[in-house]
Amino acid sequence: MDTKSQYYIKVLMLLLFSSVLCRIAHSQIIEIDSIAPFLKDSLSADSVKVKEGVPLVYGIASFYSSSLQGTKTATGEIYRHEKMTGASNHLKLNTWVRVTRITTGKSIIVRINDRMAPRMAKKGRVIDLSRSAAAKLGFMKSGLTRVKLEVIEPPALH
Secondary structure: OOHHHHHHHHHHHHHHHHHHHHHHHHHOOOOHHHHHHHHHHHOOOOOOOEOOOOOOEEEEEEEOOHHHOOOEOOOOOEOOOOOOEEEOOOOOOOOEEEEEEOOOOOEEEEEEEEOOOHHHHHOOEEEEEOHHHHHHHOOOOOOOEEEEEEEEOOOOOO
């Protein structure tokens, strides 16, 4: 077999493998409602393990408009203000993230379940948080804040 044929076979195998992984990952989506009590009661932003080799993301955080309550997110979930979720174009869907407000050092844990409008990236936005997440970070009045995003290991459900 020539080099070109080997290359095409490898690409085909990679596509097939990634398709299988996507199906598995999609079936493994953890609904945030099912672990909300766990997050509130026993998971602190300081007790999580940051994933090795994943670069930090710095930028500006905003929060969802109140008019988006009840709309469908990119994962197919319904957006709710009270959930600890976020939208980002910098991170994969269903990624767990520690969001730290630079000015105060306060941190929260959210799961990325949506995408931001492309124009937000041009404004330096790296994450759009649920209203409850923004309230916990304390920037509801200002509307924007500088943040650091760290990808963390998904919480273990016991």
